[in-house]
Amino acid sequence: MTPDDYVVGHVGDALAHAGMSDVNAEVVAGRLVLTGHVATPARRDEVTTIASEAAGGLAVVNELTVLPCPPPAAAEELA
């Protein structure tokens, strides 16, 4: 553990309070790296804003993927 690990905890809390629980945060080489999925580009940007406020001055690297929402694949048959 380093003090940076506390940042991960604080960022996780801040994102959870915003209802953005799909985001993984970790400190890599002194930067806060965010990975995971969000529904829209706007939510992706919102995560950067929220995380930056809780990141204690660490630079935030947003690597989140915006999930597409295609039609369903073929039905699965269950006997």
Added chain:
Amino acid sequence: MIRVAAVGDVHFAADVAGSLRPQLALVHEEADVLLLAGDLTRLGRPEEAEVLAQELADVQVPIIAVLGNHDLHANRDKEIVDVLAAGGVRVLEGEAVRVDVDGYSLGVAGVKGFGVGFPGASASDFGEPEMKAFVATARHAADRLRAALEALDTDRTVALTHYSPVEGTLQGERLEIWPFLGSYLLAEAIDAAGADLAVHGHAHRGTEKGMTPGGVHVRNVAQAVIRSAYRVYCLTDRDGTTC
């Protein structure tokens, strides 16, 4: 046979309005019923449920839902249930509902469920009152699911929860948080009462397919897992008629 469409964790709010509507409008072409496996809203606000209800307005099949933990965040879950009910969504919490399709009946028993974890790594009702309350909540949910399933007398039955009944569909989630993602008590209830399919959400980084110890198919339909508007599961007839 009956075709069950399902999706969970849509985490709806005004900022994503319109994103699901085109796909949901066509759900009747592929399924006979639509199940929503909780986390319907982002922050548990009735106005978010209102946006979801509008999103579901074009759906031409019965819609059956359970709430998720996000839907309870603002302590306004009763309002959310009312908003969704006004939009034609039946929200289950320890209840069951029957859907008839072409002389064939489907029963859906639903409960949000809760954590505690899985055998060998679960919380016990011991010690602090908070810990006892945690386990009691999980136990109560499982008991209500079992009673709701047992009350059904339909050709096929589905157990609908937000929390996972099994570990199999949690593969991909960090092991440390599994006790907050599901409960073996739910699987025990499903196996005791019997069901053809168990559908859940909540585990966004989990896996779609699992099975209870008693052999009931489990499907994690969290939208981040299924990567589509919904999934369709076709419960074939016992006489062998396929989908």
